[in-house]
Amino acid sequence: MAKILGIIGGGQLGMMLTEAAKKMPEYISDVIVLDPTRNCPAAKVGAKQIVADFKDKNAIVELSLQSNIITYEIESGNSEVLESLNGNVTINPSPATLQVIQDKYIQKKILRENGLPVSDFIQVESVSDLKEKILSFGYPVMLKTRRDAYDGRGNFRIEKPDQLDQAYQQFAGRPTMLEKVINFQKEVSVIAARNTKGQIATYPLVENIHAENILEMTIAPARVSKQVSEEAERIAKKTMDVLHGAGVFGIEMFVTQDEKVLINEIAPRVHNSGHHTLQSSTTSQFEQHLRAILGLDLGKTDLLHYAVMCNILGPKNFHGRYQPIEIQQKEGVYLKMYQKDEAKPQRKMGHFNIVDVRDTKDVESLIRKANEVKGLIKFNSV
Numbered sequence: 607m608a609k610i611l612g613i614i615g616g617g618q619l620g621m622m623l624t625e626a627a628k629k630m631p632e633y634i635s636d637v638i639v640l641d642p643t644r645n646c647p648a649a650k651v652g653a654k655q656i657v658a659d660f661k662d663k664n665a666i667v668e669l670s671l672q673s674n675i676i677t678y679e680i681e682s683g684n685s686e687v688l689e690s691l692n693g694n695v696t697i698n699p700s701p702a703t704l705q706v707i708q709d710k711y712i713q714k715k716i717l718r719e720n721g722l723p724v725s726d727f728i729q730v731e732s733v734s735d736l737k738e739k740i741l742s743f744g745y746p747v748m749l750k751t752r753r754d755a756y757d758g759r760g761n762f763r764i765e766k767p768d769q770l771d772q773a774y775q776q777f778a779g780r781p782t783m784l785e786k787v788i789n790f791q792k793e794v795s796v797i798a799a800r801n802t803k804g805q806i807a808t809y810p811l812v813e814n815i816h817a818e819n820i821l822e823m824t825i826a827p828a829r830v831s832k833q834v835s836e837e838a839e840r841i842a843k844k845t846m847d848v849l850h851g852a853g854v855f856g857i858e859m860f861v862t863q864d865e866k867v868l869i870n871e872i873a874p875r876v877h878n879s880g881h882h883t884l885q886s887s888t889t890s891q892f893e894q895h896l897r898a899i900l901g902l903d904l905g906k907t908d909l910l911h912y913a914v915m916c917n918i919l920g921p922k923n924f925h926g927r928y929q930p931i932e933i934q935q936k937e938g939v940y941l942k943m944y945q946k947d948e949a950k951p952q953r954k955m956g957h958f959n960i961v962d963v964r965d966t967k968d969v970e971s972l973i974r975k976a977n978e979v980k981g982l983i984k985f986n987s988v
Contacts, residue, residue, distance in 0.1 A: 608635035612673030616641030616648035618944040619679035624653040626892035670695040698899040700851030726786040733774040752781040790860035796842035797880040802901040824915040854895040886913035912962040920949035927988040938963040
């Protein structure tokens with residue numbers, strides 16, 4: 607019997623999950639999202655919507671009453687409420703795992719306790735505590751909020767002692783942690799999945815390029831050695847053994863100058879660096895997530911074609927409604943806009959994939975083509 611899927615969050619990830627669900631009518635009869643933005647992207651592609659904050663207890667309870675299974679596209683859900691509902695409705699990934707991942711300090715602590723490689727980190731409880739503990743870390747160092755931070759928000763890079771008071775005050779009243787800055791050569795990630803039967807599958811390692819802490823480009827496959835690629839896959843699979851529940855996880859990692867692989871952060875959901883799978887793989891990460899939480903066999907994860915994904919961000923000098931974004935049809939170019947009503951600086955408005963449909967395996971050519979397409983995208987006010 608087909609199930610009603612509830613999703614906490616109805617942004618672009620919820621939108622693409624909804625689109626994937628619509629292609630699986632034998633398993634999913636309807637989709638309901640909980641999101642504070644009225645007529646959110648997921649609602650625009652057919653999801654029903656409960657308009658409320660992600661943490662709203664009553665709204666989460668209402669979602670549970672209307673759904674057979676709940677998942678999330680954002681880590682901001684109220685994990686305590688979800689934990690209390692677990693059993694009344696199937697929730698995946700598990701609320702316990704969500705609780706772990708919501709607190710970056712606890713997340714890193716559990717990873718380290720299970721023998722997974724992470725950078726040095728320590729809890730910070732006061733500005734005097736910060737000044738004392740930074741002595742053993744040296745400079746530069748990263749002060750991070752433990753909760754509710756993504757895309758670089760909640761990070762403060764401390765370069766010298768006279769920044770300590772400013773850094774701590776920026777996150778005043780919020781639990782923080784100190785983390786050693788890694789001199790990495792690349793940022794990479796693995797999209798991994800586990801279904802309710804324990805089957806685990808990983809997609810090939812991809813390379814991520816950021817600008818101002820926001821993902822700008824993903825290159826599939828990553829331009830790394832076979833040894834690094836295999837080590838990243840091993841780490842990803844071990845991570846999936848440590849964390850509980852079913853679904854897709856985005857496992858972000860650093861490749862150090864001496865070719866070691868360290869986990870940076872984990873997202874218990876479909877991930878920006880997996881958008882290329884919409885055209886590069888047999889099974890997209892969105893279908894895979896649904897297959898995982900429904901207890902179906904996981905789909906194939908082979909990279910059928912090399913690909914480059916680019917995010918389309920709101921321009922820094924533009925805020926407001928905009929004319930539809932279009933690009934001239936070209937071979938191997940796939941545009942996906944998220945139908946957000948207003949553009950804002952650095953807001954994720956869409957993405958495009960450049961796919962090596964002729965299988966030349968020429969990554970540099972794909973990157974050049976991606977930069978050319980990026981230059982054609984303009985935001986014009988309505």
